[in-house]
Amino acid sequence: MKFSWRILLLWTLPALVIGFFFWQGTFASTTGNMGSNTASTRMTYGRFLDYIDSGRVTSVDLYDSGRTAIVEAVDVDLDNRLQRLRVDLPISAPELISKLRDSNIALTSHPARNDGAIWGLLGNLIFPILLIAGLFFLFRRSSNMNGGPGQAMNFGKSRARFMMEAKTGVLFDDVAGIEEAKEELEEVVTFLKQPERFTAVGARIPKGVLLVGPPGTGKTLLAKAIAGEAGVPFFSISGSEFVEMFVGVGASRVRDLFKKAKENAPCLIFIDEIDAVGRQRGAGIGGGNDEREQTLNQLLTEMDGFEGNTGIIVIAATNRADVLDTALLRPGRFDRQVMVDPPDLKGRIKVLEVHARDKKLASEISIEVIARRTPGFTGADLSNLLNEAAILTARRRKEAITMLEINDAVDRVVAGMEGTPLVDSKNKRLIAYHEVGHAIIGTLVKDHDPVQKVTLIPRGQAQGLTWFTPSEEQGLITRAQLLARITGALGGRAAEEEVFGDAEVTTGAGGDLQQLTGIARQMVTRYGMSDLGSLSLESQEGEVFLGAGLMSRAEYSEEVAARIDQQVRQIIEHCHQEAREIIRDNRDAVDRLVDLLIEKETIEGEEFRQIVAEYTDVPEKPQYVPQL
Ligand code: ADP
Ligand code: ZN
Numbered sequence: 001m002k003f004s005w006r007i008l009l010l011w012t013l014p015a016l017v018i019g020f021f022f023w024q025g026t027f028a029s030t031t032g033n034m035g036s037n038t039a040s041t042r043m044t045y046g047r048f049l050d051y052i053d054s055g056r057v058t059s060v061d062l063y064d065s066g067r068t069a070i071v072e073a074v075d076v077d078l079d080n081r082l083q084r085l086r087v088d089l090p091i092s093a094p095e096l097i098s099k100l101r102d103s104n105i106a107l108t109s110h111p112a113r114n115d116g117a118i119w120g121l122l123g124n125l126i127f128p129i130l131l132i133a134g135l136f137f138l139f140r141r142s143s144n145m146n147g148g149p150g151q152a153m154n155f156g157k158s159r160a161r162f163m164m165e166a167k168t169g170v171l172f173d174d175v176a177g178i179e180e181a182k183e184e185l186e187e188v189v190t191f192l193k194q195p196e197r198f199t200a201v202g203a204r205i206p207k208g209v210l211l212v213g214p215p216g217t218g219k220t221l222l223a224k225a226i227a228g229e230a231g232v233p234f235f236s237i238s239g240s241e242f243v244e245m246f247v248g249v250g251a252s253r254v255r256d257l258f259k260k261a262k263e264n265a266p267c268l269i270f271i272d273e274i275d276a277v278g279r280q281r282g283a284g285i286g287g288g289n290d291e292r293e294q295t296l297n298q299l300l301t302e303m304d305g306f307e308g309n310t311g312i313i314v315i316a317a318t319n320r321a322d323v324l325d326t327a328l329l330r331p332g333r334f335d336r337q338v339m340v341d342p343p344d345l346k347g348r349i350k351v352l353e354v355h356a357r358d359k360k361l362a363s364e365i366s367i368e369v370i371a372r373r374t375p376g377f378t379g380a381d382l383s384n385l386l387n388e389a390a391i392l393t394a395r396r397r398k399e400a401i402t403m404l405e406i407n408d409a410v411d412r413v414v415a416g417m418e419g420t421p422l423v424d425s426k427n428k429r430l431i432a433y434h435e436v437g438h439a440i441i442g443t444l445v446k447d448h449d450p451v452q453k454v455t456l457i458p459r460g461q462a463q464g465l466t467w468f469t470p471s472e473e474q475g476l477i478t479r480a481q482l483l484a485r486i487t488g489a490l491g492g493r494a495a496e497e498e499v500f501g502d503a504e505v506t507t508g509a510g511g512d513l514q515q516l517t518g519i520a521r522q523m524v525t526r527y528g529m530s531d532l533g534s535l536s537l538e539s540q541e542g543e544v545f546l547g548a549g550l551m552s553r554a555e556y557s558e559e560v561a562a563r564i565d566q567q568v569r570q571i572i573e574h575c576h577q578e579a580r581e582i583i584r585d586n587r588d589a590v591d592r593l594v595d596l597l598i599e600k601e602t603i604e605g606e607e608f609r610q611i612v613a614e615y616t617d618v619p620e621k622p623q624y625v626p627q628l
Pocket of ligand 2 (some may be wrong): 434438492493508510512
């Protein structure tokens with residue numbers, strides 16, 4: 001909105017300038033040609049005098065303060081018809097008037113066109129006025145913009161960047177699948193509703209709670225539910241809002257926020273992405289960031305500045321607590337931490353139930369089946385999934401969401417939009433071999449997740465996809481499983497090599513290689529699953545802040561680094577050989593499956609296994625069934 005104004009002005013100003021000159025041009029010509037409609041032919045002054053003398057002039061009209069005359073004269077060449085001619089008169093021709101009077105010629109003097117003069121004056125003024133007004137307007141607009149040139153003039157007044165909701169309307173019932181977090185936070189509702197109960201026995205009510213968990217797990221929702229259950233206003237701001245160009249803006253926003261909150265106590269303040277301001281001070285490349293430090297200090301001051309029983313509770317969300325400044329986590333600040341993890345199977349069922357409330361599901365649909373298909377999905381993913389399915393249903397003009405829409409929606413949420421199938425070509429054959437390569441290894445290697453389906457329908461970045469039924473949840477993973485994953489990921493490239501030869505392998509395996517290299521590296525450096533022995537060579541967490549890796553160089557020597565590389569290579573090489581062997585030994589099955597895949601575009605896991613079983617023994621894979 002703000003921008004369009006500026007652009008509008010930027011375009012209208014030049015247009016006005018051009019328009020103005022055009023207008024001036026036409027205006028000038030109208031004054032100049034006044035009377036031109038009556039006399040287009042000109043006559044010299046001398047000729048005019050001759051005409052008078054010869055008695056051919058019948059009347060004279062004077063215009064332009066006597067500088068122009070329209071003369072009516074008899075044209076002797078044309079049957080004495082009357083002719084109108086225009087004459088430019090010399091400035092001082094006083095004798096003309098007496099001459100005309102002497103000759104008894106009708107003389108009319110027309111006053112100068114005053115309106116023209118006024119228009120001319122206005123025309124000259126209007127443009128500068130418009131220009132000045134435009135510039136003024138432009139300047140005012142831009143000064144209202146974020147970080148615009150005018151920002152410096154009024155940042156102190158800090159337009160509130162936080163949101164306030166008097167009633168969130170969210171209840172604990174709307175939050176599902178994160179029961180532990182909910183239980184811990186139910187207490188906070190009581191703090192807000194009946195602080196006396198705690199203060200009476202001398203308990204200090206906590207001021208701050210830190211919700212830690214990946215994005216989309218429902219942290220915001222949870223905070224809203226606390227405010228909703230307690231019936232108190234909900235103030236929210238995102239940590240990134242604090243980070244501004246000008247030093248002091250963030251701090252003044254914090255001050256404003258707490259001031260408003262105190263006026264509305266009891267209430268709840270929610271700070272999303274607190275890591276944007278709350279990172280460890282004085283860390284990272286180039287030392288600290290003044291603005292962030294000031295903001296953080298202000299936040300700490302504000303949190304210390306009110307008593308626990310004034311009825312303000314601050315809830316902050318982050319996906320990593322380890323990067324936060326320790327000062328934030330001290331008693332009296334965010335001394336409570338609640339983990340909000342992606343839901344497990346049971347949790348996913350509950351979340352799906354919550355979001356299915358307002359959707360029309362066909363009776364055949366089992367929420368449990370959907371939940372089983374979606375390990376690792378967060379609450380937001382699940383909500384998104386049901387919404388996608390509903391959109392697909394509407395587009396297909398169906399009455400209710402069926403399992404077909406759900407499956408399509410899962411695929412879309414996981415792998416992106418479906419593309420148009422490839423036409424038959426060598427390229428398609430190659431992709432088919434690549435995917436069948438993944439799938440046959442997934443089927444024949446005992447510790448690999450079973451194949452769910454293979455498809456040649458492109459989705460997102462991928463031109464073909466092999467889906468595996470993921471094993472349930474964050475259980476422990478064995479070395480054999482990791483090796484199986486690496487072998488499976490190499491299946492695509494191995495098939496290309498076996499079938500088309502080393503020269504024909506494609507870039508299609510790039511993603512696979514990246515993934516499997518990551519796994520192999522972690523096996524060596526983190527899980528102690530190589531000849532280097534059972535030691536951890538890299539800490540669990542990634543980099544805490546930008547540049548940490550630069551400063552605290554690895555905890556091992558160059559020599560060990562070389563050995564790590566060698567071990568990683570060895571693992572991958574071993575799996576690569578195994579993958580190529582499996583493809584070579586089952587070439588007949590692979591060829592048949594490729595033909596079928598090109599024809600059908602998608603093969604379901606069950607059918608795939610049956611075909612492979614006609615050629616060789618397929619290992620039984622225990623279907624992991626979690627307890628409900
Ligand atoms: P976060 O703050 O953790 O990034 P949000 O609270 O913003 O996640 O979640 C986004 C949306 O996802 C919510 O509005 C809600 O619709 C859905 N959602 C996330 N987690 C849950 C949950 N546990 N129960 C129900 N809905 C959820
Ligand atoms: Zn692949």
